[in-house]
Amino acid sequence: MEAPRFIIISLLILLLSHITTTTPTTIILDLIHRDSPLSPLHTPNLTFSDRLQASFLRAISRQSRHVDFQTDLLPSGGEYMMNLSIGTPPFPILAIADTGSDLTWLQSKPCDQCYPQKGPIFDPSNSTTFHKLPCTTAPCNALDESARSCTDPTTCGYTYSYGDHSYTTGYLASDTVTVGNASVQIRNVAFGCGTRNGGNFDEQGSGIVGLGGGNLSFVSQLGDTIGKKFSYCLLPLENEISSQPSDSPATSRIVFGDNPVFSSSSTNGVVFATTPLVNKEPSTYYYLTIEAITVGRKKLLYSSSSSKTASYDSGSKSSVEEGNIIIDSGTTLTFLEEEFYGALEAALVEEIKMERVNDVKNSMFSLCFKSGKEEVELPLMKVHFRGGADVELKPVNTFVRAEEGLVCFTMLPTNDVGIYGNLAQMNFVVGYDLGKRTVSFLPADCSKQ
Known part of the structure; x- marks a missing residue:
């Protein structure tokens, strides 16, 4: 070895x-x-x-x-x-x-x-x-x-x-x-x-x-x-934390300086999404603004006052708080404002045609479904960040097989600060430009970066 x-x-x-x-x-x-x-x-x-x-x-x-x-x-x-x-x-x-x-x-x-x-x-x-x-x-x-x-x-x-x-x-x-x-x-x-x-x-x-x-x-x-x-x-967890290393194990990578994948000649036609960083205290954290999340054809405004309606009004952006979520590579799960999460969960239940069950063993996930060993069909989600940055999340970013026969949603509700965790960032090149005060997301196969 x-x-x-x-x-x-x-x-x-x-x-x-x-x-x-x-x-x-x-x-x-x-x-x-x-x-x-x-x-x-x-x-x-x-x-x-x-x-x-x-x-x-x-x-x-x-x-x-x-x-x-x-x-x-x-x-x-x-x-x-x-x-x-x-x-x-x-x-x-x-x-x-x-x-x-x-x-x-x-x-x-x-x-x-x-x-x-x-x-x-x-x-x-x-x-x-x-x-x-x-x-x-x-x-x-x-x-x-x-x-x-x-x-x-x-x-x-x-x-x-x-x-x-x-x-x-x-x-x-x-x-x-x-x-x-x-x-x-x-x-x-x-x-x-x-x-x-x-x-x-x-x-x-x-x-x-x-x-x-x-x-x-x-x-x-x-x-x-x-x-x-x-x-x-960041590599998907199944590639990163397997029980045994391969002959040439892949690792996640960090680049300090210019990453050539963000040049127009290197993206191979794949469009990257760029959203502004928000200046807030404490300045340690990197704050972004989520405006909405789409599940299927339903677009939900990220606002505690409007989320119950499970709808999106493009003229209501002022109701969305600036810097409402921290992007953090050190937190695995994503945490969303509690009222909004309720609307998001309801939209997922409506979209997913599987039996909903409780996470009895772990007691940490709010939304789980019964599944067999075969691949299950789970919806794509799209996160709409400020500045027109739309980031499409695949099931690997939003669901996990928590145990045999159990698939769970890896976002949780919180009454406190929101966190955009690393599962949602996996298989993306996430680029920070601290001069321009932006964060960019480019879909990628991180095992090849």
Whole structure:
């Protein structure tokens, strides 16, 4: 069996004056699903159904963390992992990659109180290029005031408390980061050294890489180096979290910089949909505006005041709240406004000619149908985003075989912030242009990207 492989990815963030590239750079890297056979978190004795259920439970817990807005993410709740290499000589670090987080941090010695970590912990004293950052630096000022501690002006301290009572406390520092097996080295990259960390962090992981929209995040600080663009293509779960790896296992991919698939000569006639990002607080999250969803011939306006009528009035767009949903690669399921979800569920029941049954085993899905082993006919759905961006979702994006004989709808109701999860994004190239403040969706076979 091929040994687990990870593409080394850098933090590459902050203090970008030390990157000498004058033209935008493109970096293509693997994203390893945490339940993939390529992941050290993979548990071989679990079934595909077991892995699905664990992923769904993480999504539900993570959604409740977004509600509080007191934290960037649920620790270890992100679904994709990447390796970091930091210091001189390079020190490899495994971390969760997450679009719902800004701060990048890792456990560091000397640990006053660290959670158990199976791999070695980063020791700054072993790196000849390591430096603590004082409170006068831009990275320190990018921290929220409540998370920043400057009792000693020579050291920028930080404390993050998460919604499940997990926490990390430490200081900001800078060091050299190596990308892609020493092909690129970047000096003076800023990150958090966590010396007091506890809670629900995974023993296999060293920390978190922030891919959010705030000033402190990975992609924001890369800035012009990548043309303020990044994109990813996520494999369907059945390709990603099978029980055994194939001879040449496919992985999801992330691209920092221009993705050629969005050029007119590369889409092969396939039209991509582009919708504006909405500026809202906290700026960590990427906010989009859903105007309506179509099931069959029924178009439902995404509005709590109008959804009961299960109709769409093109002149009523003002009733749709701007930035009513967060797009998040780290949450598996999609969560929709509760009243709207009721109308959507009713439309699906009307459209699907199968016996509706309860999700007795998992008790998490609201809409399930009895099915045999054969393929079942399920409707296409179309999500209408602001700006005329219509994204057609196939059943792989909206339904899952939760167990033998049971097919369930993978969108759930919520009274809180909506989340457009990663199942709905699979087999799309999802491109973020932070300069133009847009997100684009291009249908694709992600196993070939």
